[in-house]
Amino acid sequence: MAKLETTYLGLELKNPLVAASSGLTNSVEKIKKLEKEGIGAVVLKSVFEEQINNEVTSMLQKDSHNQGYPEAEDYIKHYLRDNTVSGHINLIEEAKKAVDIPVIASVNCVSSNEWTTFAKDFQDAGADALELNIFYVPTDKRESNESIEQLYLDVLKKVKKEVSIPVSVKIGLFHSNIVGMVDRLKASGAKGVVMFNRFYEPDINLDKLELTSSEIFSSPSDIRQSLRWVGMVTSMVPNIDIAASTGIHTGDAVAKQLLAGAQVAQLCSTLYINGTGVLPEMIETLENFMKKWNFKHLEDFRGRLSYRNISDPMMYERAQFMKYFSNKGK
Numbered sequence: 001m002a003k004l005e006t007t008y009l010g011l012e013l014k015n016p017l018v019a020a021s022s023g024l025t026n027s028v029e030k031i032k033k034l035e036k037e038g039i040g041a042v043v044l045k046s047v048f049e050e051q052i053n054n055e056v057t058s059m060l061q062k063d064s065h066n067q068g069y070p071e072a073e074d075y076i077k078h079y080l081r082d083n084t085v086s087g088h089i090n091l092i093e094e095a096k097k098a099v100d101i102p103v104i105a106s107v108n109c110v111s112s113n114e115w116t117t118f119a120k121d122f123q124d125a126g127a128d129a130l131e132l133n134i135f136y137v138p139t140d141k142r143e144s145n146e147s148i149e150q151l152y153l154d155v156l157k158k159v160k161k162e163v164s165i166p167v168s169v170k171i172g173l174f175h176s177n178i179v180g181m182v183d184r185l186k187a188s189g190a191k192g193v194v195m196f197n198r199f200y201e202p203d204i205n206l207d208k209l210e211l212t213s214s215e216i217f218s219s220p221s222d223i224r225q226s227l228r229w230v231g232m233v234t235s236m237v238p239n240i241d242i243a244a245s246t247g248i249h250t251g252d253a254v255a256k257q258l259l260a261g262a263q264v265a266q267l268c269s270t271l272y273i274n275g276t277g278v279l280p281e282m283i284e285t286l287e288n289f290m291k292k293w294n295f296k297h298l299e300d301f302r303g304r305l306s307y308r309n310i311s312d313p314m315m316y317e318r319a320q321f322m323k324y325f326s327n328k329g330k
């Protein structure tokens with residue numbers, strides 16, 4: 001009988017399937033349903049620093065009486081912040097009462113300022129861990145790469161000062177040195193790194209000549225975005241939990257990420273597209289895969305095909321299609 005139990009960020013999970021932060025985890029009812037279908041842990045919908053900032057700006061713009069009054073701005077900022085944060089605290093408390101699986105709170109940060117202080121409130125509400133979803137879009141051409149990476153480390157260090165629960169960082173694919181970035185996050189106290197977030201990307205509507213948003217859900221082929229880096233990072237940066245995220249739609253995709261070295265697989269688009277009913281199917285597929293290869297525990301095969309463990313690690317580094325084309329005669 002295949003045993004799917006694993007740890008993640010030091011927490012005990014019944015299996016390596018984790019519901020990624022999204023609207024799928026923004027209510028107790030949805031979280032209960034995910035647990036019933038077999039999910040191993042949930043990451044709650046993020047509290048967004050940027051959203052609170054934007055709401056403050058738009059409220060101030062609407063109310064011309066307040067313009068130029070720093071106290072009014074402060075008041076609105078604190079009111080909105082407290083309101084949003086208390087909603088999240090409520091969700092953590094209620095979810096912790098309703099389910100037995102680990103509940104991971106999530107904060108989206110674009111700076112290391114005051115927002116980091118509410119991490120402690122999430123810990124006090126019972127969150128088992130905290131995921132920092134950091135995404136910063138540089139628009140100043142004079143800003144250096146180092147200062148941008150430093151921002152990630154500053155947010156993490158500041159949060160680490162506030163809480164004792166494990167903290168993970170969810171990063172995007174666009175770092176110039178992903179292995180180095182994960183290593184620096186580990187040195188700054190991260191217990192785990194989620195690779196990778198998938199962001200809202202712009203598109204252009206040619207009929208309306210308007211900027212619009214592109215497809216928000218991933219497709220199964222997007223797994224290739226994370227597989228290379230999971231395989232390389234888990235080999236080169238030991239003792240940090242890597243959660244694979246992006247394009248994991250099936251049990252086979254979970255098996256691939258585990259073989260590359262992931263600790264858990266975070267799921268989002270597949271749950272939106274196929275519903276939570278896909279979870280028992282994914283678990284069954286993973287069990288069948290383990291049965292086929294006579295793996296009893298996840299540790300029997302985790303990382304077996306990581307960068308370090310294959311005879312030709314260049315397979316992970318190869319970036320050009322040269323060999324493929326020469327073999328196929330194309």
Ligand SMILES: Cc1cc2nc3c(=O)[nH]c(=O)nc-3n(C[C@H](O)[C@H](O)[C@H](O)COP(=O)(O)O)c2cc1C
Pocket residue numbers: 020021022023045046047106108133170196197198216217218219222245246247248266267268269270
């Ligand atoms: C509708 C939607 C909402 C999301 N909201 C959040 C969020 O609040 N916080 C976050 O860290 N990631 C958020 N994400 C990103 C997902 O957690 C996940 O990392 C990403 O979609 C890649 O996984 P997937 O390929 O399984 O969809 C969201 C994704 C979608 C599609």
